[in-house]
Structures are given as structure tokens and as C-alpha cells.
Amino acid sequence: MSQLDEKINQHFAGLVVRKDLVKTVKGNAIVPTYVLEYLLGQYCATNDEATIQAGIDTVREILRKHYVHRNEAGLVRSTIKEKGRHKVIDRISVALNDKSDAYEAEFANLGVKKVVIDSATVKAHPKLLVGGVWCIADLEYMFTEDKNASPWILASIKPIQLSHFDFDGYVEARKQFTTEEWIDLLIQSVGFNPQMFGKRNKLSQLVRLIPFCERNYNLIELGPKGTGKSHIYSEFSPHGILISGGEVTVPKLFVNNSSGKLGLVGYWDAVAFDEFAGKQKRVDKALVDIMKNYMANKSFSRGVETLGAEASMVFVGNTDHTVPYMLKHSDLFDPLPEKFHDSAFLDRLHSYIPGWEVDVIRGEMFSNGYGFVVDYLAEILRSLRSHDFSDRYKAHFRLSDDISTRDRDGINKTFSGLMKILFPSGEATQAEIEEILRVAIEGRKRVKDQLLRIDSTYPAVRFSYFNPAGSESLVSTLEEDEYPSSYHRRATAEGSVEAATVPDQGRMTPEAAQPATPSATPLAPVLPPLPMELKEQHLVFQENQRGVNFDKLFGPYLVGARRIVITDPYLRMFHQQRNLMELLETISKISGPEDEVAVHVVTVEDEFSGERQTENFQKITDACTGIGIQFSWAYDKSGTKHDRDIMTDHGWKIVLSRGLDVFQRFELNDAFSFTNRMQQHRQCKEFNVTFVKIG
Incomplete structure (x- = not known):
């Protein structure tokens, strides 16, 4: 188990389950996850492997004996008739028969209808009346000559959901994480x-x-x-x-x-x-x-x-x-x-x-x-509905006066919900509160910005907030940063849509410094095509941003270089070395066929798979031989190298916050995926790049 898994089992013993077990026991049963985890929670809520295996066998046996598959409904009905009584797991819904003044249950998979159910049970579980509920029920069969009476008798019923939980214990355990x-x-x-x-x-x-x-x-x-x-x-x-x-x-x-x-x-x-x-x-x-x-x-x-x-x-x-x-x-x-x-x-x-x-x-x-166990978390979340955390940011931040009442309601409700989920005790640092507030504002801003394109009567809004010192931080949506030319358009009174004259949003240019508050993210740069005027600048990219590729990002600053040194301690995994290979492709594109470029890499040897890492570097060396790139590498033996940069012999230093590992995971083996073949279709991690002239 990972350290996190050990910690989870320590503080929530009996309330957690290994998530891959659901697939293990589900088989071909078309049953919601919370039903399976209810059973797994009864028998497998432990980190003891022997107990887990025994529990899996028990849950499988329960499903085999009692879960009703539609194609086996006739066999189950026969079993109930022969035995007189049998336990089933099925989705049960109830309707009132006003002619007989009685509630009647229907078993979805079993195909049994008009099973009389008493009023007390319906009152205790009113959701039976709307949409139905998954239950464990004891069903009896007793034949009668009365044509108006059903031979099916509901002996007992138990909805599959948690009956009790310790909310205070949940809040206290949260503090340990x-x-x-x-x-x-x-x-x-x-x-x-x-x-x-x-x-x-x-x-x-x-x-x-x-x-x-x-x-x-x-x-x-x-x-x-x-x-x-x-x-x-x-x-x-x-x-x-x-x-x-x-x-x-x-x-x-x-x-x-x-x-x-x-x-x-x-x-x-x-x-x-x-x-x-x-x-x-x-x-x-x-x-x-x-x-x-x-x-x-x-x-x-x-x-x-x-x-x-x-x-x-x-x-x-x-x-x-x-x-x-x-x-x-x-x-x-x-x-x-x-x-x-x-x-x-x-x-x-x-x-x-x-x-x-x-x-x-x-x-x-x-x-x-x-x-x-999802049923446990579902009950916790339900109990949190009676709490209100919507004002927890007001001790640290104030929303712009430009934001309307309806916009504030949307922001406050999203903020309150995320606070309940992440900080059920209500205690969070100012930086954590700010992060949640930005998520809440962005979610509502995405709605409002589109309304401006649909209805001309809506006024433009400046979505921002202020800290106690009075410093303003603006919030933008990611698609606004990626496609600024087409994002800001407004509906006209005539019903058409045209480019809008956007009020000053304090948009940050690529050359701008860091924003006023440390956690406020500057808008992502839109890089011009090659060639471009080279200048010192600092670029910040948001998580999930697309449109980034090494040709546009690094290419202009590498043109004309005859020696390039890449320092990155994280060129260990296959995808990281593949990123290096793609940078070498960029260098090859910007170099003439008659040019030769020396590229030297300084990195750290992987502790567990150093041989494979070295083998891949040798393959890169071999590949570069015929295209005019003299590739070499060296391991930093001290193991303390933390620099991540690219140095050229014609006077540029490119400082990389994450090294070359700037893309999120994607399917590496799918030859028919554009994310595999073209960098600009991949989602980025959050990172920044600084271009410094040193000579």
C-alpha cells in the first residue's frame, strides 16, 4: 500500500474499501457502485489481504445467490415458490393502488408486480414511491384462489444505504490529512x-x-x-x-x-x-x-x-x-x-x-x-446540506462591486460546496480559501460570459476580488486565455453577435511580471508564429491549456545556436525522454541541412531503472548521428542538481519551472491519437518559462 492508503486505513478503519474490488466482484451484474460497495463495506473494509479475499468470495456468493438478473428472473421466481421464501437484491418501486387502498411494490429485475407493502414501510422509505430504491428484501410465495390477491408477500425490506455514521469523527479524522x-x-x-x-x-x-x-x-x-x-x-x-x-x-x-x-x-x-x-x-x-x-x-x-x-x-x-x-x-x-x-x-x-x-x-x-465506501461519503455529504460555508471567504476577500446579486449567489454556493467537501470543519488557510474562491468565480464567469453573447441586455461584468490590503485580482476562464480573439463577443440589440469592446480586465501580457497576489494566475500567452523578435520575457501557462508546442515556445530562441546545454534532473521516465526527443526534433527543424549542433544533456540517473534510462539515451544518440546533431549526456553524480534550464552559446538562457515535463499524461501507444502526434493538442501542466539574455 502507498503511504496515503496506510493513512486512510489508520484513520477511517472499516469505512474504506479498495476501489479495484468493485470491478472484481461486479461481473455482469448491472448494479450501481454504491450497492456493490455497500456489500464490500460489510465484508472487505480492511487492509488485511486474507480478509479481503474471504470477503470477496462472500460478496460474490451473495450476488450469485441473491442478485436478480433479468434473464434469470423465472428461475428466481421458481426458487421462491419451491422454498417458500428467498432473499433478493433488486430495485423496488412502490405505487398506491387507489382502488384497493393499498401500496403495491414492483421488483424491476424479478418482474413481480402488485406485491402488497405496508404503509409504515413506505413512510419510512418515501423514495420507494419515486424512481425506486435498491433493496435487500425477503420475498415469500403463497398461492391463493383469490384472483384479486397476489401470491407474493414482502416479508422484510432493507434499503441498501448506511443507517448511521459519526459526523464529528469524520471531521476530526479530516484534520489528520x-x-x-x-x-x-x-x-x-x-x-x-x-x-x-x-x-x-x-x-x-x-x-x-x-x-x-x-x-x-x-x-x-x-x-x-x-x-x-x-x-x-x-x-x-x-x-x-x-x-x-x-x-x-x-x-x-x-x-x-x-x-x-x-x-x-x-x-x-x-x-x-x-x-x-x-x-x-x-x-x-x-x-x-x-x-x-x-x-x-x-x-x-x-x-x-x-x-x-x-x-x-x-x-x-x-x-x-x-x-x-x-x-x-x-x-x-x-x-x-x-x-x-x-x-x-x-x-x-x-x-x-x-x-x-x-x-x-x-x-x-x-x-x-x-x-x-461511497455510501458513507454520500451520507456525509447529505448531512453537510444543512451547513452554510458561503461567507467563509469574507474575512479575507471581498468580491468586486461590479458582480451582480445572481452572480454572487452562484459564486457563494460553489464556494460553500467546495469548502464543505474539502474543509468540513470550516478551517482553511487564506491561500486555500483563495484557490477555492477562484474556482467558484471562474465557474460562474463561464456562464455569464456566454450570456453576453446570447442576450444584449446583460451588462459586462468585471469578475475580480480584493484582499484586505485592497489589491485586486482578476479571474479569467481558461478558454478566454486560449482564444481571446473569439472569446469576447457580444450580442447586439439587432440579435447579431459581434466582437466586443471589452472593459479593461487588467489582462497581463507575456512580458508582465507576476500578478499582485502570489496565487493569482496571469493570463496565458498567445505566442506569435516563427520568426519573432527575441526579447526577455516571462510566460505563465495554466493547467489544461492547449496550443503549446516546442517549435513556437523554444524554436525562435534556439535558431543559430551551435551548442545547446539542457539541464533537467527529470529525464528518467519514458515520457520525459520522449519530450527531450521532441525538443531535438525542434532543433532539427530550425537547423539547415549543412549545420551541425552540439546538444549536451545534464540529468540525474534513475535510482530504479538507470539501465533503461541509459539505453534510451544511447538510442537518442544513434538517432541524432545522421541528422547533424551531436548529442551527448552526463549524469550529475551528486544527485543534488535542481536547475531546469536551456543554455545556448549565442547568449540565451531559458529557465524552465518544470523542465521539459510540461504535458499531462496522454496515450503514448495510440498511433491514431492527435495528442500523441501533435503537441499542440495536448493539455499542459501548470508551468512557466523565463527567457533571459546573458550575452
Whole structure:
């Protein structure tokens, strides 16, 4: 186990499970993760390997004997008839039969209907009435001559969810973890390997959890297929429900006037709409109108009475076009159905997760470390709904007066949700609070900036905040930094969209120094094409930024050099040495066929795979021989070399904050992936580069 896994087991003994076990036991059972982890939590919540293996066998046996597969429903019904009584794991929903004045249960996979269930059970578990709940139930069979009576009898029922938990113990144990460790624990709890994600992507994953811990939170995420947008809402919590966007009706979502039956928002903490995008989808305008009112006022009315509810609303959908295409031709809400592409509806959204920044989920991105049994974390998040952390930043920061009340509400709710998730005790440093505040502001700014392109009546807003000393820090979205020429466009009174005259946003140029506050990130530079005027400058790149390649970044400063020395202690792993090879490709491109360039590398020998590292360097040497590059390398024997820079013999020093390891992980073996073949399509890590003239 890793040190983090050991720490997790030490402070949350019995409440965590190894996440790869879910795949091990699931097999072909179409059952939510929280159901499997409920069982694993009963038998495998330990770090003892023998106990885990015995627990896996037990859980498999339980699933084999009691989980109902649809194609084996007839066999299970026969088993119940022959035995008289049998335990089943199935999704059970309940409806009131007003003719017989009785509640009747339906077993989804078993195919059994009209099973009488007593009123006390329904009152204890009201979600049985809306959408259904996964349960462990004892079902009996007793034949009767009465045609109106069902032979099926529900002897007992137990919803699969945690019955109790120690919230104070949870808060106290949180204090034993650093913020980075806690974030990694939460990412592992969701099921992902935190080593495969940068800080920005980790926070995006955690924003997906806010609807479970924040009442009436409205969130949207649009992005490419396969990025796991709906995973959390379908698998993570028994308090959330995922429904297809095309299946939504007013009675199902809010209230049925004819029966008086309350809809989904009255019973679930989070209602997520899957496949919400699609311009051609037919949408009921009455649904849009009632959703607008609910999202703004937490209440709804269908002419009979006004009702309130606490359910958060989540909208997830796929984009059809790239971000620059949407910014040039429409806006970032472009995929939505026409009736939802409405400024009044969109203005109710508190945050917009940029799904295009999240990488397509691959096998190696799943975790085999320890994380919370998701049902336990789901109950913790639910209990946090009664807390309010929205004002915790006000002791350190003040939002710009330019930010409207609705914008403030969106920022405050996102901030409150992330604070609850990361700092349930409410204690965080000023720097940590500032980081969360910036995430919250960016999420709301992404919504508001698109509204300016849709509706000319919205005024431009300066999204910034002030520290106690009065120093202002501006917040930008990443796509604003990457595509500034097409980002700032506004709707006109005539209904067209044109380039906007943007109020001074304090945009930082590549030559500018560091921002006023240490954590405020300057806007990412847009590098001009080759050739360019060489000058001293400092460039800062944000996490997840695209469009960076070595040709544009380093090429102009290496033209004409005859000797180049690269110092980087982290040229050990294959992907790091591949980055070096790509820099050599850049040097080859800018050199004439008659030129020769000497390139010398100073690095540190890898402690565990030095032989392979040396072998790869020799392969690079051999490859360079025929193209005019005299390549050599040396290991820094002291092991203390921390410099990361590129020095040329014609007077330039390029200081690298991360060395050449500036790209996030991507599929190295996929020859048909553009991220593999072209650097500009890769997402970056956060890094900076300083160009200094030394001669």
C-alpha cells in the first residue's frame, strides 16, 4: 500500500474499501457502485489481504445467490415458490393502488408486480414511491384462489444505504490529512487514480459532488463523450437520480395535478439530466418555465398550490464541436435544445464545468487504492446540506462591486460546496480559501460570459476580488486565455453577435511580471508564429491549456545556436525522454541541412531503472548521428542538481519551472491519437518559462 492508503486505513478503519474490488466482484451484474460497495463495506473494509479475499468470495456468493438478473428472473421466481421464501437484491418501486387502498411494490429485475407493502414501510422509505430504491428484501410465495390477491408477500425490506455514521469523527479524522492528501482520498473515493489528474481536473471532479452537499445548486457540464460526466450521478449516491433528458415531464419532475403526487425534486437530493444536449430535441415550454422558477426561487406551482423543494439540478450533455468553433460561431451553450438555449434559464445556473478539459476515461485512470465506501461519503455529504460555508471567504476577500446579486449567489454556493467537501470543519488557510474562491468565480464567469453573447441586455461584468490590503485580482476562464480573439463577443440589440469592446480586465501580457497576489494566475500567452523578435520575457501557462508546442515556445530562441546545454534532473521516465526527443526534433527543424549542433544533456540517473534510462539515451544518440546533431549526456553524480534550464552559446538562457515535463499524461501507444502526434493538442501542466539574455 502507498503511504496515503496506510493513512486512510489508520484513520477511517472499516469505512474504506479498495476501489479495484468493485470491478472484481461486479461481473455482469448491472448494479450501481454504491450497492456493490455497500456489500464490500460489510465484508472487505480492511487492509488485511486474507480478509479481503474471504470477503470477496462472500460478496460474490451473495450476488450469485441473491442478485436478480433479468434473464434469470423465472428461475428466481421458481426458487421462491419451491422454498417458500428467498432473499433478493433488486430495485423496488412502490405505487398506491387507489382502488384497493393499498401500496403495491414492483421488483424491476424479478418482474413481480402488485406485491402488497405496508404503509409504515413506505413512510419510512418515501423514495420507494419515486424512481425506486435498491433493496435487500425477503420475498415469500403463497398461492391463493383469490384472483384479486397476489401470491407474493414482502416479508422484510432493507434499503441498501448506511443507517448511521459519526459526523464529528469524520471531521476530526479530516484534520489528520493535508489538503493534497484529502483531495487524493476523495478522488480515490470517486474511483479514479489521483496520479492521473492535475490539480485543476481534481477540483472539477469535486465540483461534480457539490449538488449532493449544497441545497438547490444548479450545475451544468458539457463536453466530449466518454469523460465520465454522468458517472457520479448514476453510480455514486443513493440520494441522487440520473434520468434521460428526453424523458423529463412536468408531472414526473415536479407534481402531478391529477393525483397530487410529488415529483422527483421532492425526494432526491440531486436530480441529474443525462444527454441533456441535442438541438433537435423536442422540449415542453411549460417544463422550461417551471424549471426557471424552481431554479431561481426553490419553489414551483402548477396552479393548485406553491410547493418548495431542495433538490439540486444537474445538466450533463455532449458537445458536437470544439471550443474554438463554438466561440467563433455561437457560444458554449450551443449544444442545448433551442428552448433551453434561453438566457433566463441559463442565468439560473450557478456554475459551468468545462467538460472539454476532462480527459476521456481510460483503463489506467481508475484507482486501485483505498477510498471511502461511497455510501458513507454520500451520507456525509447529505448531512453537510444543512451547513452554510458561503461567507467563509469574507474575512479575507471581498468580491468586486461590479458582480451582480445572481452572480454572487452562484459564486457563494460553489464556494460553500467546495469548502464543505474539502474543509468540513470550516478551517482553511487564506491561500486555500483563495484557490477555492477562484474556482467558484471562474465557474460562474463561464456562464455569464456566454450570456453576453446570447442576450444584449446583460451588462459586462468585471469578475475580480480584493484582499484586505485592497489589491485586486482578476479571474479569467481558461478558454478566454486560449482564444481571446473569439472569446469576447457580444450580442447586439439587432440579435447579431459581434466582437466586443471589452472593459479593461487588467489582462497581463507575456512580458508582465507576476500578478499582485502570489496565487493569482496571469493570463496565458498567445505566442506569435516563427520568426519573432527575441526579447526577455516571462510566460505563465495554466493547467489544461492547449496550443503549446516546442517549435513556437523554444524554436525562435534556439535558431543559430551551435551548442545547446539542457539541464533537467527529470529525464528518467519514458515520457520525459520522449519530450527531450521532441525538443531535438525542434532543433532539427530550425537547423539547415549543412549545420551541425552540439546538444549536451545534464540529468540525474534513475535510482530504479538507470539501465533503461541509459539505453534510451544511447538510442537518442544513434538517432541524432545522421541528422547533424551531436548529442551527448552526463549524469550529475551528486544527485543534488535542481536547475531546469536551456543554455545556448549565442547568449540565451531559458529557465524552465518544470523542465521539459510540461504535458499531462496522454496515450503514448495510440498511433491514431492527435495528442500523441501533435503537441499542440495536448493539455499542459501548470508551468512557466523565463527567457533571459546573458550575452
